[in-house]
Amino acid sequence: AQSVSQHNHHVILSEAASLELGCNYSYGGTVNLFWYVQYPGQHLQLLLKYFSGDPLVKGIKGFEAEFIKSKFSFNLRKPSVQWSDTAEYFCAVTEPYGNKLVFGAGTILRVKS
């Protein structure tokens, strides 16, 4: 079965620091990849997604992610975080035309002002 691993459960950064959150998945075939963000007390929002094409994907709020097929990875990056980026971040994977998203356990990011 498909599984998704997020390397760090908690990350603490100072404002303006660079961010990279790791995500690896297990499925060896073609996949669709997503990053979702959940701000405190709110629902999940889509940050960005990759279906095909350019493996460097730009999302909202200055986030980007790079799909590296050979490493089964889809790491999330942001060059300079802000206090308002404090949230929980989830990586998710689905097979094309598959029934369900498989989520990682999430990474809680706290940005110190």
Place this chain on the structure above:
Amino acid sequence: NAGVMQNPRHLVRRRGQEARLRCSPMKGHSHVYWYRQLPEEGLKFMVYLQKENIIDESGMPKERFSAEFPKEGPSILRIQQVVRGDSAAYFCASSPDRASGYTFGSGTRLTVV
């Protein structure tokens, strides 16, 4: 577009009672997914429905849990005879088709006392 609407936002039930969670998908979305988020864990897939049909219920516990998505009205996730271990956040998502990303609702936080 109102987005995916879930109600109630918070639900408290005593052990042995029934819990009914409602989800109205986005306008034009005929695919509905239910996920459960336990403390310190990521979202776990429960069930995928289209109008009047259960497509994939591989994540549903075999007993006490059921889901429906009638021709008219919201999707309902029903938990009979709730136990403390059912306490979690239950999220609904919808999509217009199987290939698109999901839009999530705000979730229902169920507490069993």
